[in-house]
Amino acid sequence: MKYLLFVACLLPIGSLAQRSTPIYKNQSLTVSARATDLLSRMTLQEKIGQLNLVTFVNENNSTNPMDDKVKAGNVGGILKSNGVKQNLRIQKIAVEQTRLGIPILFQEDVIHGYKTIFPIPLGESCSWNLTGISQTAAVAATEASAGGIRLTYAPMVDISNDPRWGRISEGAGEDPYYASLVAAARVRGFQGKDLTNANSLMACVKHFAGYGAALAGRDYSITDFSERTLREKYLPPFKAAIDAGVGSLMTAYTGIDGTPATSNQRLLKQILRKEFNFNNLIITDWETIKNLVKIGVAKDEPSAVQMAIESGIDMDMTSELFQKHLATLIKTGKVKIDVINAAVSRVLEAKFKLGLFDQPFKYLDEAREVEVSQNKDHLLIARQAARESIVLLKNDSQILPLKKNVKTIAVIGPLANRKKDLMGWWGGQYSQGKPDAVISLLEGIQKTVDPSVKVIYAEGIKLDGFEPKGLELIPAAVEASLSADIVVLAVGEEYWMSGESGSISMLNLPGAQLQLIDALAKTGKPIVSVLFNGRPYDLRALSAKSSAVVEAWFPGTMGGLAVADVLFGDYNPSGKLTVTFPYNTGQIPVFYNSKRTSHDLDSVDMKHRFANNYLDITTKPLYPFGFGLSYTNFSYSSLKVVSGNNFKDGNLQVSFVVKNTGEREGIEVAQLYIKDKVSAVIRNVKDLKGFERFSLKPGEARTIKINLTNQSLSFLDRNLKEIIEPGDFELMIGSSSEDIRLRHDFTIK
Structure with a gap:
């Protein structure tokens, strides 16, 4: 004992302190190292508690069940708990009254604003202003984080062609290319450059995947579509959000190819984890694990839990079935502990990335909450x-x-x-x-x-x-x-x-x-x-x-x-x-980028039975994609298409001139569409591949340049592999998908 005390006295003070501090509390180490160390110290019950995402229930009596759950280490995240006063109390219990002091991850539906409410996402997408869309997400993040929220269930990036479906209001419209840009913009706005910043939120892209194809527009209906449709229409916005660094993802109520999204190993493991290289947090939607029994793919709750956890689910929203059944599934050998460890690691890593371990009360300041909520600057941004x-x-x-x-x-x-x-x-x-x-x-x-x-x-x-x-x-x-x-x-x-x-x-x-x-x-x-x-x-x-x-x-x-x-x-x-x-x-579904057909979709002769139309109404929509009037007018001219290597790939520079021919200053959104004239598979009548939003004073003209890449002209071949095919293309420039002002044919060699 004397010898040990002597050696200890010879050690530098800093070295001794470092040895006495658990690795997971060392801020200089990587997120992965800290999470691995903390995981090694946790009991099975503590691990399962981190996978439990519960809904806050406000009890008016002296004993609050939520407090007891947190104190017992049975809660990893809480949704629907808002405000500094309440969340500070709960966070103090988690950090100061549990064995390992693991903080709570507070979550909320911050869809288009927290205190300051912005236009619904579908409406805001009509601005075509990606910078503005990022800005409103950033304001929402600032206000929500001031109320203790650290993760938002947004952006929703589901593509839908059915306005009967109410959640079309929450997306960015019908075009996968544009919706992908909006998805990335909103992720950047919510998360900023540093998730530990007090003005940031971790985004949760949803609902993976194909939720917008709800049968007959009825919410929660099981969808059914081809893998081509999945990859061409529904997956691109998710990939864009992932590439933008989104911190979490939510599964859908629906299923793909007969398997619910919450238990779909091909969707979550093969496509999401391996193809898209998404290694972050996966959360279920509300009670979707319990729904596996209702749908009839799981015979009972334990079976549903096993299917979900083995498919890659990390957090169970509200059903608390992980809490109820995982320990037994582990003890009976039906679920391996490695599966649990992987899920818990992703939950812990999310909390480390958000800075919750290092400054768990940083985001819980009542003065700041009042200061940022609906302040003058935020209201001006909302008005714009x-x-x-x-x-x-x-x-x-x-x-x-x-x-x-x-x-x-x-x-x-x-x-x-x-x-x-x-x-x-x-x-x-x-x-x-x-x-x-x-x-x-x-x-x-x-x-x-x-x-x-x-x-x-x-x-x-x-x-x-x-x-x-x-x-x-x-x-x-x-x-x-x-x-x-x-x-x-x-x-x-x-x-x-x-x-x-x-x-x-x-x-x-x-x-x-x-x-x-x-x-x-x-x-x-x-x-x-x-x-x-x-x-x-x-x-x-x-x-x-x-x-x-x-x-x-x-x-x-x-x-x-x-x-x-x-x-x-x-x-x-x-x-x-x-x-x-x-x-x-x-007419539903009616959308601008439908598949080409052998019969004339544009026919207005309703007596002609062999056109691809209706006998009683036109096939044309009332207002098409990309449409919107101004108090001024714009003319288009001087279209040029240039290739740096004699059209041997899809890298092109497109330029044209737009002039304000009216008497008021105005903003125009010039849109570029592509049509592949001959291809190995049936393609769309046209696809948006670029746009430019700009302001012109009366009489002012500007040369607009839009660069196309080989990806702009690529598509999925018969084997669902992305290729660019030599051949003839038509390029269309206009003020909407129907109002095409300039056309140009070119050939990729």
Whole structure:
């Protein structure tokens, strides 16, 4: 003993301290080394606890079951627990009252804002402003992290061609190329350059994969599609998010080729882990392990747990079946401990990457929480994001922009003075945003027009569900319209009608809105219709009876002011649709990048039975992908296509000139599409392969350059291998997928 004490005295103080500090607490070591050391110190029960993602339940009695679970080491992550005061208390229990002091990973649905609510993702995607999309994600990360949240279940990158599916509102539209760019932009915005930064969140890309192909637009329906469709349409945005460094991924409710995503080893191990080289955290969706029994692929809960953990699932959201059954499965030899260790390592590594071990209370500061929540800068960013997301669909006789000194304006409609509905499903139901902070359309107009303008408001009808209500209010709305110079009509859907479980069968405006539109049209007054919604609707009747149609989506906290900015010309609308608006529900699915067919899809001869059309309606959509009007006009000219090696590969430089031929400064989104004329497999009629968003002053012209790579022209061959094939291509430049202004044929040698 004397000898040991003597040696200890001879050791440098720093060396002794280093030896006494566990490796996992040494900040100078790698994440992997620290996680490996911590794992070696954990009991089986402590390991299983880290895989348990539970929902916070607020108990009002003196003993809180959540506190007890955390103290026992049975919780790795918590969702739906918000606010510094609450999360600080829970985190202190985890860090200070458990054996190893492993912190909790707080998680939440921060979909398009936390306190400050931005436009829904589908709406924001219509801005085509990737920098702006990153910026709003960064603001959401700042506000959420100030409330103790460290992981968000976003971005959702599911492609869908069915607007009956409510969650189309949460994605970036119908095009895999553009959706991939948006996915990467949102990951960069949420995560920043350093996950330990107090303004960052770990992103969780979802839902892997093919969730947007929900049968008949019904949420949670099991999907069925080919592997070609999986790889061409649904996987690219996930790959883009992974390449951008996304820290986690969520599985889908649905299945692929008969196997649920939560237990699909080929999907999770072969494609995700091996092909995409994704080594980060995988989380289930809500109780999807329990759903394996409901679907009928697992005979009981233990079987479901075994299938999920062996497929690569790391955290079990809300079902607590890992907690209930994993220990027994290990002891009976049905699940190997190495499988558990791998999952626990990924959970621990996520927490190390986020800096939770080194500064577990860094993100839990009540003063900072107040400081960053809906501050002035964030509200300005929200207003600009909402402006840019608005799409002008119709503007007959240039009725817009309106004059701020018009004598009388009638603001009519069930959504004219709503607040919560402007926040959308996630904003209105699950965010920390407050409806009282939202600026309604009526308020936005009142704040924008000259003080001398008389603004008359009438609700028109009651929008309360899908059944017609409030028809007795129509006469008052008609009377208000008759006394006005212009009618601004606010229609659409309530916040809960889109989003998760928000499936509908018909795309008609709900309630008695069509009756209101008919009545107002009979007054002969010019109608400017503003839509607040989370999906494309059948707008034929509305469009036919309106002088102008403004698609505002669910625009968020500053929505009313943003719409007023567009209506009165303080902002020239620049949004372009990222999803097709159908002619009617029967056209679904209708999207711009469909497969080529042997019969003429463009035929308008409805009596011609041998065209690929309907006998009763056109095949053309009401508003196509990429469409959006401006208060100015743009001309396109001087298209040039240059190859550095005489067209021996797909690396090309495309240039063309765009000129603002109108009288207002405006933003244009020039779009580049490619058509492969002859290929080994059936390809799409056209595919978006590039775009440029830019501003031009009146009379200003600019040469726009877009570079194409060989990947721009590549495709999956018959064996699903990516190739570029020599042959003829058509290049199309335009203002939408239908409004093609310039064309050029070229040949890859």
